[in-house]
Amino acid sequence: MTDTMAASSEPLIALRDVTTYFKTPRGLVRAVDGVSFSLERGKTLGIVGESGCGKSVLSKSIMGLLPKRNVVRGGSIKFEGREVGQAGANELRELWGNQMAMVFQDPMTALNPVMRVGNQITESLIHNLDVSKDFAQETALQLLTSVGIPEPSRRLRQYPFELSGGMRQRVMIAIALACGPKLLFADEPTTALDVTVQAQILDLLDAQQAERFMAMILVTHDLGVVAGRADDIMVMYAGQAVEKAPTRTLFAQMRHPYTEALLKSIPKLDQASHTRLDAIGGRPPDLVHPPTGCRFAPRCPYAQDRCLQEAPPLVSHDTPGHEFACWYPVGTPEGAEALAKNQAAGIAATVSGGN
């Protein structure tokens, strides 16, 4: 009894200062540069940031799915209290499927094109849970039904190219759920899909998560997607977390100028889904030579001299549990002063296209 009590109070997964660098001819690409968070069972963490900020690399790094060659990983990753940050392939294989699973970004490329859908679902069951072929087949059928695929027994015999994008993403979810993982990564599970299908897939993930009491890490570049779904949100910029808070707190009092910019860039319903990122002016920094001060400074409408020299630490200020890394936070007198100063100096606010 005490054991389970202890287990349930400790987080399912806890990261401390996780880094992931790629060695390239150009130099070290700091794709993930010091990320910490922890997540409890049954909770959802939303990771938000624009394209290229390191969301996918972070997810793959946590799962240990990156190749060994030319990849430098640091920091600590504890899964159920066990350090897995530097675990080898054999140790990781025990976690994969059973403990952690991932729904990949693009259902068009993440299913094996020359293998029947059924076999792609059953193989992990047969391998990980050591069940019979018939049982696995039966389970696969149930899984397809539960992810809302019509005519599941026919689908089992089909190849991915015979399915629509939405159906493929459902299949991918079925594969990820097959062995009952405790932690599910959903890496932008809907970006490759039609707007109408996006909500269905997100609702499906929500329902499955609640039913199975899984923890979920929902990765997206759209704050709107995580707004109603995540318990906590971590906003990433250029490989680092810049703001972290419970969802309600974040929306009630966002402090980081980048978060504010992301929020302003949430598309109206009638807009095409990829227009949103252009709404933030400027480009993310080069990850080989990131700026010395705050990495957002070149694009930040609040930026002052200090921002160019000193990198702000990610710390909590007024509200416990709400951390952000900014010298002139949004909604504070300092922030307002900085913004006013910049506007007066004619430095056009880059947020929302400079209007």
Next chain:
Amino acid sequence: MAFLMRRLVRVITVVLFVTFFSYFLLNLLPGDPVDTIAPFATKEIKEAIRKENHLDRAVPVQYWFWVEKFVQGDLGYNYTPSSKNPVADDVKSHFPVSVQLVLYSILLTMLCAIPLGVFTAYAAGSRLDRGINTVLFGAFSIPDFAIGLLLAYFVGVKLGWLPNGGYKPFGSGLWTHARTMILPVISLAIAQIAGFTRVLRSDMIATLQEDFITMAKSKGISGKRVLWRHALRPSSLTLLTVAGLNVGALIGGTVVIEAIFNLPGMGLILTSAIRGRQFIALQSTVAIIAIGYVLINVMIDLLYTVLDPRVRNVS
């Protein structure tokens, strides 16, 4: 079924095209064709030969008569001063030898190239991979007849481990048969192994970067299964294409290798037909080789549809 019909039509078209072309070329040889075939014969015999092969008719008509006989299994004759031998008899005894040679080489090639390709792709960049690649590059640049001559000399003559020539059929015992085939098959296979391994390796390396491989890994299945069940099949399509393109070179190789190892195959018929200027026999032999070539390519096409379900719907 419709698929097979279409293939059949294609086979026939290709074979007709090849044989007509070679018939036409052979007719460009200067002089009276009968003089070429049987310079030794008397006037009457020459006339008989002319009649027999319809050489008094226009070239397209001749050709058509030849086709008609060919499909009935009459491949014409080899004319010598003392006799005329049906080419069909020669083909019947020699064809199996060449087929064996080709099939064994393909088999050996695949048995070596697939594991080597998979392994070198998996271990890409490692010292072992680079070592294997260097060796293969060397092997690729030695022509097959040179390998054949080297093997015949060292293994056959110097060491005396295996016969340096001659042929024993399958019926005379597996080992007896194998002893005569090992060196020729190795000679033919080495360059092919080298080429195929490199093709498979580069495709495999590309496949291993694909999302679906990471996805397969993330299911927790064994690394072996990821390589063999997930990565190999989608990586083998280029290999198949190259294999198809390579059949011609392989057949060319067998002609030379049969000569080196004194194997009574189609190559032998071909060379003696050329030497004896037996162009009717040559014509028929070329046709049979062309059919063999096309059939192997049809089999490769069929393999495509087995390996890649997406092709099934397209074709």
